[in-house]
Amino acid sequence: xxxxxxxxxxxxxxxxxxxxxxxxxxxxxxxxxxxxxxxxxxxxxxxxxxxxxxxxxxxxxxxxxxxxxxxxxxxxxxxxxxxxxxxxxxxxxxxxxxxxxxxxxxxxxxxxxxxxxxxxxxxxxxxxxxxxxxxxxxxxxxxxxxxxxxxxxxxxxxxxxxxxxxxxxxxxxxxxxxxxxxxxxxxxxxxxxxxxxxxxxxxxxxxxxxxxxxxxxxxxxxxxxxxxxxxxxxxxxxxxxxxxxxxxxxxxxxxxxxxxxxxxxxxxxxxxxxxxxxxxxxxxxxxxxxxxxxxxxxxxxxxxxxxxxxxxxxxxxxxxxxxxxxxxxxxxxx
Amino acid sequence: xxxxxxxxxxxxxxxxxxxxxxxxxxxxxxxxxxxxxxxxxxxxxxxxxxxxxxxxxxxxxxxxxxxxxxxxxxxxxxxxxxxxxxxxxxxxxxxxxxxxxxxxxxxxxxxxxxxxxxxxxxxxxxxxxxxxxxxxxxxxxxxxxxxxxxxxxxxxxxxxxxxxxxxxxxxxxxxxxxxxxxxxxxxxxxxxxxxxxxxxxxxxxxxxxxxxx
Numbered sequence: 001x002x003x004x005x006x007x008x009x010x011x012x013x014x015x016x017x018x019x020x021x022x023x024x025x026x027x028x029x030x031x032x033x034x035x036x037x038x039x040x041x042x043x044x045x046x047x048x049x050x051x052x053x054x055x056x057x058x059x060x061x062x063x064x065x066x067x068x069x070x071x072x073x074x075x076x077x078x079x080x081x082x083x084x085x086x087x088x089x090x091x092x093x094x095x096x097x098x099x100x101x102x103x104x105x106x107x108x109x110x111x112x113x114x115x116x117x118x119x120x121x122x123x124x125x126x127x128x129x130x131x132x133x134x135x136x137x138x139x140x141x142x143x144x145x146x147x148x149x150x151x152x153x154x155x156x157x158x159x160x161x162x163x164x165x166x167x168x169x170x171x172x173x174x175x176x177x178x179x180x181x182x183x184x185x186x187x188x189x190x191x192x193x194x195x196x197x198x199x200x201x202x203x204x205x206x207x208x209x210x211x212x213x214x215x216x217x218x219x220x221x222x223x224x225x226x227x228x229x230x231x232x233x234x235x236x237x238x239x240x241x242x243x244x245x246x247x248x249x250x251x252x253x254x255x256x257x258x259x260x261x262x263x264x265x266x267x268x269x270x271x272x273x274x275x276x277x278x279x280x281x282x283x284x285x286x287x288x289x290x291x292x293x294x295x296x297x298x299x300x301x302x303x304x305x306x307x308x309x310x311x312x313x314x315x316x317x318x319x320x321x322x323x324x325x326x327x328x329x330x331x332x333x334x
Numbered sequence: 335x336x337x338x339x340x341x342x343x344x345x346x347x348x349x350x351x352x353x354x355x356x357x358x359x360x361x362x363x364x365x366x367x368x369x370x371x372x373x374x375x376x377x378x379x380x381x382x383x384x385x386x387x388x389x390x391x392x393x394x395x396x397x398x399x400x401x402x403x404x405x406x407x408x409x410x411x412x413x414x415x416x417x418x419x420x421x422x423x424x425x426x427x428x429x430x431x432x433x434x435x436x437x438x439x440x441x442x443x444x445x446x447x448x449x450x451x452x453x454x455x456x457x458x459x460x461x462x463x464x465x466x467x468x469x470x471x472x473x474x475x476x477x478x479x480x481x482x483x484x485x486x487x488x489x490x491x492x493x494x495x496x497x498x499x500x501x502x503x504x505x506x507x508x509x510x511x512x513x514x515x516x517x518x519x520x521x522x523x524x525x526x527x528x529x530x531x532x533x534x535x536x537x538x539x540x541x542x543x544x545x546x547x
Contacts, residue, residue, distance in 0.1 A: 052455055081457040092448035095547040096470050106456045108466070137546040157456075 001193045002028040002051065002161065007060035009046050009217075020046040022217040024060070033187055033194045033299070035204040035225075037240060038214035044197045047214070048163050051195065052084045053077055065160055082110065085154030085192075089166035091146040093138040093153075099125070100134045103152045110157065124152040128182060144175035148182065155186060162186070164196040168203055176200075180207045184299075201240045205229070207299050213237050229296055229303040230266045230330050244296070253291055253307055255334050260289070260311035263321065266330040269301040276327055277306070284320040286312030307334075338505060339521050345419045346501035346529075349491045352423045354484050357430035364390070364431065365438025366464055376450065377460050390432040398490050401429050402497060422491070422499035430487050437479035441472040474545035481537025485530050492526065502526055 009021040020043040028034045038044045049055040051062055053069060062069045064084070072080060093102050101108075103124055107117045125131050128148040138146055147167060154162055164183070168176040184207045187194055198204060204211045204225060211228055213221040213236050221234045232238045255262040267276070281288055293306040310317045324331050368386055371379035396404070402425040406416040409424040445468055453463045469476070495503025502522045510519025 054451060054455060078457045078459065081455060084455070086452070086455040088448060088452065090448055092446070092452040094449055094467065094471060095446075096473060096545070105453075105466075109453075109456060109458050109462055139547055153456075163455075 001030040001032075001065060002026070002195065003061070003063040004028075004047075004051075005061040005063070007047070007050060007062065008058045009043070009050055009055060010058045020217050021050065021057075024217070024219055026212060026219060026222070028193060028195060029210075031187065031191050031193055032209045033184070033196065033207050035208035035211040036195065036197050036214055036219075037199065037201065037204055037211055039199060042214040043217040044214045045165055046217075048165050048195060048197045051161075051163060052081055052086060082106065082157050083159050084161045084163060085157070085159040086163040086165065087147065087150045087154050087167040089169045091138075091143075091150045091170075093146055093149055095138055098135050098137055099130060099141070099149050102138065102149050103156060105153055106157045120156060121152075124156055128152045142175075143171050144178060147171065147175075147179050151179075151182060151186070155190065155192065158190070159192060162192050162194045164194065164198075166197055166199070169198065169200065173202070176203065177206065183207060201244045205244070205296055205298055209299060213240065225298050226268050226301060226303060229298065230268050253334070258291075258309050260287075260309040261317055261321075262291070262307065262309055262334045264332040264334055265306045265308060265324065266332075267304040267306075268328070268330075271328050273302075274327075276324065276329060277308070280320050280323060283323065284312075284316045286310055286316050286320055335518060335521060338509065338518060339502075339525065342500070342502045342505040342522070343525060346488070346491055346503070346526075349419055349422055349426060349494070349499065349501055350484060350487050353426035353430060353487045353491070354480070356423065356427035357434050357483065357487070358480070360427060360431035361434025362438055364435035365442065366468070368435060368439040369442040369468070370460065370464065376454070376463055386435075390435055393428070393432040394436070396429075398425075398429050398493055399497065401425055402494060417498040419500040422494045422501075426487055426490055426494060429490060430483060433486060434479075434483050437483060438476065441475040441479050442468050444475055445471045474541045474547070477541040477544070478537055481534060481541075484533050484537075488526060488529060488533075 004024055004026040007021055007024040008019065011018045011020060024047065036044045036047065046055055050057045051064070051069070057070055060070065067080065069077070069080065094105065097105070100121055103121045104117050107120060122131070125134055128151055130145060130148055130152070133141065133145065138149065141149065162183075168179050171179060180203065183194055186192055196203065196208070208225050210222065210224050212219045213234060215236050221228070221232070221237050223233065223237070228237055229241060232241055253262065277288055277290070280286075287310070289309040289311065291307040291309060293304065295302050295304040310320060321331055321333070364386065368383065369375060370377040371383040371386070373380050373383070405425040405428060409421040410416045412424050413420050415421050449467055449471060450463060453467050458466070491499065491501050492503025492506070495501045495505070496507050502525060506519050506522035509515045510522060
């Protein structure tokens with residue numbers, strides 16, 4: 001759906017050249033929710049703004065639905081942008097217009113018939129659950145409501161792609177969840193491909209299918225969210241996962257403090273639900289002491305982590321580890 | 335005294351009304367161009383922007399009385415004479431236009447960059463961004479700016495009175511000052527004060543009323 005090839009974006013400030021995006025390649029599939037995570041300054045915001053050319057790429061190609069965006073003249077680009085919705089961290093609602101007029105904005109730009117606009121906007125407001133706010137002004141809405149208005153506005157033209165530039169970063173965790181589930185519903189029911197920029201692992205965990213990790217203008221890892229949580233390939237990915245409060249305890253465990261073998265077990269999908277630990281204890285003559293653990297619920301499945309201590313006969317412990325590996329559990333001896 | 339003051343008041347109102355209209359017609363588009371042609375804005379034209387900025391600065395640095403005299407020939411060309419209430423509208427409009435341009439410029443610059451970016455992302459054309467986003471979003475501030483403009487023009491029109499423009503300023507100088515008719519002087523000044531007060535009040539109220547932010 002979206003192909004990014006050898007993308008470069010440089011900013012020149014006097015003599016200084018800052019490369020915000022370096023030789024970046026990425027393929028995003030039709031209908032997927034693709035997350036791009038990185039710390040601030042990693043270039044993720046520049047990257048997403050290159051996708052609809054709010055930022056002009058210095059070099060490289062961006063192909064959306066077979067159309068090379070980087071090749072379009074201004075007028076064609078303007079029309080093509082109607083197929084790419086976008087939401088922002090600070091919502092960017094028109095403060096002097098009602099909720100209705102905000103949602104109708106893109107339809108008005110396309111000079112749609114007034115009656116049709118009315119029908120479409122009512123339908124959209126109902127979809128995002130704000131029928132009763134039709135005549136309110138943005139200043140009277142909460143952050144979550146504002147983002148719902150912005151989402152309704154972004155999808156009014158039935159775009160193929162929805163870009164979210166830190167769309168939930170200004171919201172509290174509860175509201176973030178409700179906005180994410182709205183986005184997920186939009187993806188499911190309308191088949192819109194969603195690209196989201198975020199610095200919050202919670203967001204990725206909640207709705208993304210795949211994720212790219214960005215650092216210093218480059219993508220250092222592209223992974224499914226499941227695999228990222230089970231077996232992150234890069235240090236940066238590790239850091240992001242650890243940044244989620246749930247796994248802080250892992251850092252404290254020092255293997256030398258224990259007599260037995262310490263291992264980190266990761267369970268994905270169904271294995272997260274099976275009573276594997278008790279099976280292992282029954283099957284082999286060993287003891288398992290659970291030191292820490294957590295389960296992360298993802299978009300399609302869940303990933304569980306356990307840090308455990310194996311005590312008992314060395315051979316039995318090794319057999320147990322082999323058995324666990326056979327059961328699709330990722331075992332990492334610490 | 336009323337037969338002195340009322341015709342003068344009407345002259346002042348006439349001068350201020352038309353000067354405001356013409357200065358807005360001249361200054362408003364200039365202000366818009368100043369904003370959109372700026373570097374990094376939606377219709378980037380740095381050269382044009384620079385030239386307009388210089389012209390506006392030069393016009394604004396002219397003392398009004400000098401400008402009025404310089405413009406006499408233009409007034410003659412447009413209205414057929416260089417003295418009188420109608421003739422004064424020409425220099426008043428030209429003096430106020432660069433002021434209006436700056437006022438509009440600063441109002442439009444207050445508009446959140448985010449909504450302009452949003453409009454671009456939705457495929458809005460430049461005229462659409464100006465008419466559907468920039469101006470409506472800046473409207474409360476524009477109204478305050480226009481209020482300020484009208485008050486400024488009232489001030490200028492009083493000065494114009496001194497060199498044959500008519501109106502309350504003229505009355506205050508000719509009767510109040512030269513003939514030492516203090517009551518006429520006081521009446522003229524009081525009327526001007528009331529005009530300024532009520533226009534400011536009306537402008538503030540209107541701006542607050544339409545502002546939904």
